[in-house]
Amino acid sequence: MLPLIVVEELISTFKFWNQGIHDGMLHRSDFYIGLQQFPLAERSQAYSQATLESSKGLKVCITVSKTHYTIWVELRSQLT
Incomplete structure (x- = not known):
């Protein structure tokens, strides 16, 4: 699955906490951690980093902002 x-x-x-x-961030009913x-x-x-994380399932x-890119991973996958 490619990163959104x-x-x-x-x-x-x-x-x-x-x-x-x-x-954290909320997008389309999904919670993510920075x-x-x-x-x-x-x-x-x-x-490259986002694709690597995505390849882990x-x-x-x-x-994307005017100054930077931020990679977020779905919160549920990080807490389990």
Whole structure:
């Protein structure tokens, strides 16, 4: 399954506690945890990392802003 790509302005972000404070986001009824962030100049690294996580069977989303890419992994897959 290929990572979903979403414009960052279309998501809702939040902070949550799970043995530390984490970034989370909600998109289309799915909750995600922030995994890694890359500057726009590192686009290929961001997509490579997202594809690697996706190949592990995880549901992955990449958000794109004017300054960076963020890789998100579905929260349920990280907590189980």
